[in-house]
Amino acid sequence: MPASYAYLGPEGTFTEVALRTLPETATRELVPMVSVPAALDAVRNGEAEAAFVPIENSVEGGITTTLDELVAGRPLMIYREVLLSITFALLVRPGTKLSEIKTVTAHPAAQPQVRNWLRNNLPEVLWESAASNADGARLVQEGRYDAAFAGEFAAAKYGLEALETEIHDAENAQTRFVLVGRPARPAAPTGADKTSVVIWQRDDHPGALLELLQEFAVRGVNLMLLQSRPTGEGIGNYCFAIDAEGHISDRRVGEALMGLKRVCPEVRFLGSYPRAEVDPKDVRAPRAGTSDGEFSAASDWLARCQDGRF
Amino acid sequence: MPASYAYLGPEGTFTEVALRTLPETATRELVPMVSVPAALDAVRNGEAEAAFVPIENSVEGGITTTLDELVAGRPLMIYREVLLSITFALLVRPGTKLSEIKTVTAHPAAQPQVRNWLRNNLPEVLWESAASNADGARLVQEGRYDAAFAGEFAAAKYGLEALETEIHDAENAQTRFVLVGRPARPAAPTGADKTSVVIWQRDDHPGALLELLQEFAVRGVNLMLLQSRPTGEGIGNYCFAIDAEGHISDRRVGEALMGLKRVCPEVRFLGSYPRAEVDPKDVRAPRAGTSDGEFSAASDWLARCQDGRF
Structure with a gap:
């Protein structure tokens, strides 16, 4: 695998600065690309090991070029995220x-x-x-x-x-960047992880989106981003890019994803990866009844009921 | 095991008539008991193989003596139900x-x-x-x-x-009876089954019951009975006797029960058994995305995502 990271160029932009905060860039060749699609294509066709692109802006919202590229085409996976304050x-x-x-x-x-x-x-x-x-x-x-x-x-x-520095109309303006590669087994959970997924609605009826979001809520999985994107199949047809708290190997997250997989016409897993710059006090314990241990205990209980041992 | 069925006596009541509709009574001794608790205790202490008692009345609702007996004390399990029109x-x-x-x-x-x-x-x-x-x-x-x-x-x-027959103020007045025994492996699903369970609320906040019912709704499990009963621990403390469509071996029912087991302080499984007098046209196919096959497919998909094979 070529040891190069493609990124949204040119050199000297916030994207490059964000990318260089990743320690692994010390041993990679960093290759500026002219656009997000070009950077992602370099990964898809094997020219680059990974691509580094902006995905969300705290002032403007989701960066649609990047979302649309991840939603369509050959599947890619997010491995890392970086938050950069933009001044x-x-x-x-x-x-x-x-x-x-x-x-x-x-x-x-x-x-x-x-x-x-x-x-x-x-x-x-x-x-x-x-x-x-x-x-x-x-x-x-x-x-x-x-x-x-x-x-x-x-x-x-x-x-x-620099005649003036620290110019920013919005306090705490940040851009979120992601390091995207070809699918592979996600890194083990760190305890403060995020899972990205894109879901398509089967049909548009009152409460349709609510039903999908309940797949997360009922299992105690908190959402961190919900961004709708038109599917290109006519007005009113949307898919949703969702970031959920937790790792795909957490039982509550896995069960929520399986629930979506059952009821949505399509679900695209985009990766589970460590949350960037997370304050330890923001990492909440799972809601009562949604820890891996409680999932295991409930599964044991069900087996006993099915066997008549209760 | 003694081949006798205890039932709510005396002889010559609707309970006995309902009990005799079960073919297996031909080879059992039928023993009338003075009360529902007496009939159930005969099962608990091994004097009877099973007890046959009324549990729900289409005019009056749940029969609280029976519900309260099943909710407390040594666990029992429902094996059969019988519907009898009461005129x-x-x-x-x-x-x-x-x-x-x-x-x-x-x-x-x-x-x-x-x-x-x-x-x-x-x-x-x-x-x-x-x-x-x-x-x-x-x-x-x-x-x-x-x-x-x-x-x-x-x-x-x-x-x-009989000077007059067919006296009934309410059309289609029916009583539902259940055959109750000691816990054992439930009979295999028939395709038209019912699962009975009692759940306790952890705490009483706005939406608390709704959250519990969502455990069924999100997995496409239809409810057939919801009867609240005070727990005896003070005003406002309730448990809920619930009949759900389906069998504990259906994946959607099992997952809903595990969800309740995780979030409720106590869940008591009361049995999965064939629905009585069910019209084939009332047996609906599982809602899209909730069949056992769809559960298996989603589980395979999750394993592939966790492995990076997508």
């Missing part, structure tokens, strides 16, 4: 003053995060979109724009300086 | 005319079923309760009362004649 720096050529800035650039996804700052500090500035934040910085280096919003880490790479 | 005859000594009847008697449970008939036909009559309908017939034979409400079958036994 922008305003990068300029050395010596540029704030009052001299007439044009700024950045990837369009940056705009909702810097809008208020711009209104308060550069109300007259002209905004033009760049292909990526790193590309915006490069264009500033080349003199095409006066300033770019990007990660502070991009300054050195493009010979720029 | 009364007015029994008199031969030659008595309707206009000569001044006093009538019967078991108090008969009263709601004959009340309208009495108002329309014998508005001035004096009612006195008897220990059983059969006992009422005996008292008419002895001349203590002019007439008794009882099953028509009791007339011959007590030298009486």
Whole structure:
């Protein structure tokens, strides 16, 4: 297997910074790709061991390109997640003053995060979109724009300086990235895990989604993300990307997934993996009656009832 | 094991008539007992192989003496059920005319079923309760009362004649009886079975009962009876006698029972047995996704996901 990780490029973006927080990247070649589909295809066709892509943004929600790519095509599996706080720096050529800035650039996804700052500090500035934040910085280096919003880490790479840092309209703006590979046995549970799955509705009737969510609720499995995506088969046809608390080897999670598998026309398992940056106090004990030990005890009891030994 | 069936006596009551509809009674000694607890104790202490007692009345609801006896004490198991349509005859000594009847008697449970008939036909009559309908017939034979409400079958036994038959205020009034024995492996499923269970609530919060019932609903198990009974531990403390469609060896029923076992402080399995007098058109196929085959397929799928083979 090639020891390379594909990621959503170019170099010098938040994606690369997030990827480099994974210790295993020290021994991998990191290959920037032009798009999320390109990064995932590199895994599907065996060119890369894994791909690293953004999947959820705390300001904008699920990143639909990534979700749609995982939902369709040859199955892939999520192995790791990384959370990165997103704060922008305003990068300029050395010596540029704030009052001299007439044009700024950045990837369009940056705009909702810097809008208020711009209104308060550069109300007259002209905004033009760049292909990526790193590309915006490069264009500033080349003199095409006066300033770019990007990660502070991009300054050195493009010979720029940060006139302002920690720019973010929303407190705690974070992006979640995932490391995606070909299916294999998921890593053992760590005690603070997450399971991702995509489910399709059989038919759309009142309460249809509620019935599916009850498969989790009745077994005490907490949901962490529910993102609907059109299936492409006409208005009103949706599938749902779901992140649930726990690991596929937890009995309560396994039984919930089997319940969905029975009642949904299709279920796609996307992986069980450790939760990123989890505060130990956020790891709750399973609800009463839903621990693995209680599942085993109930199974023993059922066998005794079926045998008439009670 | 003694080849005798205890039943709620005396002889000549609806209970005996219902019991004799079971073919196996041909080879058993049938022993009338003075009460439901006496009949069940005869089973518990090994004097009788089984006991036959009423458990549910379509006019009055669950028969609480029987439910309370099954809920407490040494575990027993239901093996069979019998439904009997309850219609009364007015029994008199031969030659008595309707206009000569001044006093009538019967078991108090008969009263709601004959009340309208009495108002329309014998508005001035004096009612006195008897220990059983059969006992009422005996008292008419002895001349203590002019007439008794009882099953028509009791007339011959007590030298009486039926002045009127088919007396019943409610259409389709039926009583359900059960044959109860010591725990043993339940008979194999017939395809039209019923499972009886008693569950205790852990605590009483809004939605507590709904949560327990969802254990059945989420697995597509239909409920046929839900009867609350106080636990005797103070106002507001209830247990629930539940009859569910299906057999404990059906995967959907087994999983629902295990779910209850996990979340309830106590669950008492009361048996899986063939439904009485079931019309084939009332036997529904399991809801989509809840057949044994679908449970097996989902279990195989989960194993493949856990192995990374997908």
